[in-house]
Amino acid sequence: METFITNLLNGLQYSSYLVIVSVGLTIIFGVMKILNVAHGSFYAWGAYTSAFFIGKFSDMGWPDAFGFVIIFASAIAVGLVLGFIIERGLLRFMYGRDEVVIILATFGLFLVLEDVILLVFGVDPYFAYQPMAYLESVEVGGITRDVYGLSLILVSTLVAAGCWYGLNRTKWGNILKAVIFDREMSVSMGINVPMVYTVTFIGGTALGALGGAYIAPTVSVAPGLGGEVIVLSFAVVVIGGMGSIPGALIGSILIGLLRAISVHEFPQIELFVIFAVMAVVLVFRPEGLFAPAKVRKI
Numbered sequence: 001m002e003t004f005i006t007n008l009l010n011g012l013q014y015s016s017y018l019v020i021v022s023v024g025l026t027i028i029f030g031v032m033k034i035l036n037v038a039h040g041s042f043y044a045w046g047a048y049t050s051a052f053f054i055g056k057f058s059d060m061g062w063p064d065a066f067g068f069v070i071i072f073a074s075a076i077a078v079g080l081v082l083g084f085i086i087e088r089g090l091l092r093f094m095y096g097r098d099e100v101v102i103i104l105a106t107f108g109l110f111l112v113l114e115d116v117i118l119l120v121f122g123v124d125p126y127f128a129y130q131p132m133a134y135l136e137s138v139e140v141g142g143i144t145r146d147v148y149g150l151s152l153i154l155v156s157t158l159v160a161a162g163c164w165y166g167l168n169r170t171k172w173g174n175i176l177k178a179v180i181f182d183r184e185m186s187v188s189m190g191i192n193v194p195m196v197y198t199v200t201f202i203g204g205t206a207l208g209a210l211g212g213a214y215i216a217p218t219v220s221v222a223p224g225l226g227g228e229v230i231v232l233s234f235a236v237v238v239i240g241g242m243g244s245i246p247g248a249l250i251g252s253i254l255i256g257l258l259r260a261i262s263v264h265e266f267p268q269i270e271l272f273v274i275f276a277v278m279a280v281v282l283v284f285r286p287e288g289l290f291a292p293a294k295v296r297k298i
Contacts, residue, residue: 005141007260013149015256016156017211022236022248023163024207030243031176031200037106039208040230041113046209047216047225048117049074051126058130067131071213079206087201125222132217160249235278241288
């Protein structure tokens with residue numbers, strides 16, 4: 001039973017940050033039809049920004065609880081600054097272009113952002129443990145777990161539920177659906193499509209940064225942080241279905257649980273298991289398990 005609880009909690013905790021990052025990635029693709037390889041850099045920028053300011057304010061004597069404010073503020077700041085600059089400065093020239101061109105452009109952007117991180121924050125790792133230490137630990141099923149890791153599960157659930165509600169139960173969600181289904185008709189109906197794209201990209205960027213900012217107190221924030229997460233995020237959206245928030249949620253949980261079990265039972269094939277599942281899904285469901293229906297113009 002203890003092994004089961006350990007694998008379950010490890011899997012859910014691991015999948016939680018993937019949910020946050022993958023939801024941002026899938027929203028950007030669903031609305032803008034851009035497969036953004038640079039999304040992993042937003043995760044890294046969120047982690048570095050959060051860790052840097054948590055350390056600075058801690059050295060100034062601020063309480064450890066203030067670290068939670070810094071985490072969310074860092075995600076919003078990265079989303080507003082990087083999201084706006086990249087969408088207005090680069091991506092708006094990519095709309096309507098071939099998918100290969102977009103992937104190459106965002107991959108080049110990923111490499112640039114990774115080097116800019118080193119210029120801004122340096123090459124030394126950051127350790128922003130204060131928020132995690134503040135929440136201490138709790139016993140679950142006879143196993144001691146850090147409360148901070150459990151709170152990550154709650155945050156990811158709220159993010160997924162909030163995004164689903166926003167897309168399906170609000171006026172803004174209806175506007176996004178109109179742009180997704182028919183951009184030309186949306187323009188003719190008076191919708192400011194460029195503004196919708198900008199706001200969507202800023203929101204997706206902020207979610208990617210939030211995943212990094214919230215995970216920062218649990219890891220060593222060091223160069224190369226965004227490389228692994230973008231690969232796993234692509235695996236999530238491929239399994240769940242591009243543009244599907246429920247798909248991103250289910251895909252993240254599936255990958256998280258499989259990774260936790262494989263690390264505990266078969267550590268030699270940890271990554272193989274994840275990509276084997278993705279390959280099987282692609283064979284039988286090339287568009288993913290929960291891919292949204294495509295609209296066909298007649």
